[in-house]
Amino acid sequence: MTTLFISDLHLDAERPQVTDLFLRFLRDEARSADALYILGDLFEAWVGDDDPSETGARVANGLRALADAGVPVFFMRGNRDFLLGAEFARRARMTLLPDPAVVVVEGRPLLLMHGDTLCTGDSAYQAFRTQTRDPQWQARFLAQPLEARLAFAAQARAASRAHQAGLQDRMGSITDVAPDAVQATLARFGIDTLIHGHTHRPAIHELTVDGRECRRIVLGDWYEQGSVLRIDARGAALAALPIGTSDAG
Numbered sequence: 001m002t003t004l005f006i007s008d009l010h011l012d013a014e015r016p017q018v019t020d021l022f023l024r025f026l027r028d029e030a031r032s033a034d035a036l037y038i039l040g041d042l043f044e045a046w047v048g049d050d051d052p053s054e055t056g057a058r059v060a061n062g063l064r065a066l067a068d069a070g071v072p073v074f075f076m077r078g079n080r081d082f083l084l085g086a087e088f089a090r091r092a093r094m095t096l097l098p099d100p101a102v103v104v105v106e107g108r109p110l111l112l113m114h115g116d117t118l119c120t121g122d123s124a125y126q127a128f129r130t131q132t133r134d135p136q137w138q139a140r141f142l143a144q145p146l147e148a149r150l151a152f153a154a155q156a157r158a159a160s161r162a163h164q165a166g167l168q169d170r171m172g173s174i175t176d177v178a179p180d181a182v183q184a185t186l187a188r189f190g191i192d193t194l195i196h197g198h199t200h201r202p203a204i205h206e207l208t209v210d211g212r213e214c215r216r217i218v219l220g221d222w223y224e225q226g227s228v229l230r231i232d233a234r235g236a237a238l239a240a241l242p243i244g245t246s247d248a249g
Helices: 016-027 054-068 086-092 123-132 135-142 146-170 179-189
Strands: 003-006 035-038 073-076 095-097 101-105 108-112 193-196 203-209 212-218 226-232 235-241
Touching (some): 054 073, 086 095, 123 135, 135 146, 179 193, 179 212, 203 235
Parallel strands (some): 073 095
């Protein structure tokens, strides 16, 4: 049996082929898994559980079918879907995880994170993250009409694209994790394996922390192709999933 980890799907009505790929993944490979962990940014944007989008409904139904088939689904909020709440989790029959979270797979503890808190070099983003994770800010935002929230999300996406482009022009490494943040996090938890997404740089990194041999496994995004981490008794393997043709599933 295999435990599956994915992140950064960024599902959106403008990219239906990615939603199709994800639903096929849920119906096919994921049905034989021990569990599925989604480490944030399942959606490109999420403005509240009252969003009536067809994409959200299809995803909730697909996740619920997987859970009904006996495969537990765990979800950690990302920087794009941090407002995903208990109501959507109930519809999808998935368990919400804190960030960070420690789980045990194949008898070994794993540290799971979305990964954005490790990018400490991007001070502008960290300030925005602090603001939008404040419960009072979230309550005020969710109290607005749906149309206003959708307009805010569109503006935020445009600003994020411009911000990322500016950072890449100046210094691409500022949008990646800070090595000292990774070291400090692994030292604080005393766990040898960290799994995260967010940076869209899939890889398995070996490092030493306080004399311990550790690994940082970075999940890939689902833009040009899908990305999945499989962990079983033999070890861990990152793989790509071809998007292929459209599927109405």
